[in-house]
Amino acid sequence: MSIEGAGQHELKTQRLSPIHAEACHQLDRLCRPRGWDLRQWHLDLEAQDIEGPGRCVLGVLRGSELVAVASGWLILDELQILLVLVHPAQRRIGLARMVLSELMREGQERGASGATLEVAASNTAALGLYGSLGFRSTGRRRGYYRDGQDALIQWCQLQGTTG
Ligand SMILES: CC(C)(COP(=O)(O)OP(=O)(O)OC[C@H]1O[C@@H](n2cnc3c(N)ncnc32)[C@H](O)[C@@H]1OP(=O)(O)O)[C@@H](O)C(=O)NCCC(=O)NCCS
Known part of the structure; x- marks a missing residue:
């Protein structure tokens, strides 16, 4: 998906890993007054390896800069969305909708029938x-x-709404 807006680099959505913990923490500090600390971000990102593909943290990178994050957790057939964050300078250009839609699509692919x-x-x-x-x-x-x-x-309700 391509979105025009702030910045000249192309956007790329990808699964994040513990190497992105610092960038997630910096983004969180810009987005929320009481967000997660660096340790919480490490734990969230490491959880994907421990808990398997049902645990998913997706990021949107513009070049090498992390501009959006969405984190979710598949519990049985329910996708629990933990957060979505977008860099304040990159808002209202569709990044949150893009990263969340992708998280919901992945959840649905893995068996989620609803998201909460x-x-x-x-x-x-x-x-x-x-x-x-x-x-x-x-x-x-x-x-x-x-x-x-x-x-x-x-x-x-996810069935029939994404993909
Ligand atoms: C909420 C947030 C993630 C939205 O990110 P965004 O990238 O600006 O959102 P999008 O551009 O994808 O907007 C999608 C739709 O959301 C709605 N929306 C987004 N920002 C809005 C605003 N400030 N006021 C009203 N509606 C808004 C609109 O319906 C928009 O569609 P439109 O632009 O076609 O009208 C962003 O404001 C943010 O990071 N806030 C701080 C963190 C936060 O509160 N996260 C959610 C709880 S964890």
Whole structure:
């Protein structure tokens, strides 16, 4: 998939490995006030080797720069999406939709019939993104986040929606 936008290099989506932990951590620091520390990123990326192909961290590279990440986990027939991050200077050009669609496609290929995630009720950008991919709110976890915010549980039926 080719997307025009910030930067001149071509975009490439690929599975990430522990060598990308530092780049993921740097991206996370730009994207979230309380993201994962470097150790958590190492653990997340190493989990793919330990837990097999159902555990998947995908990245989008523009040249050698990591500009987007999506992480997910296949539990039985359900793809649990842990996060999606896009570099602040590269937003609104479709990178999140691109990397998340690919994660959902891979999940579906490995047997997922649905995808789920939790998102802060105030995160309008993420809610817009998930809505554009077919997710709907199916529940609310009150006071789920450390700052007291509620989480909205999102669900998307995968069969027939991707691939
Ligand atoms: C949420 C986030 C991943 C979106 O990344 P992005 O690459 O800008 O999103 P895309 O360009 O793929 O947008 C896809 C759709 O999402 C919606 N969307 C994205 N940003 C939006 C915004 N700021 N406001 C409203 N809708 C938005 C739109 O429907 C958009 O489609 P459109 O551009 O055709 O209207 C990005 O803002 C981000 O990294 N935020 C910080 C981290 C975060 O909150 N992650 C989610 C929870 S882990």
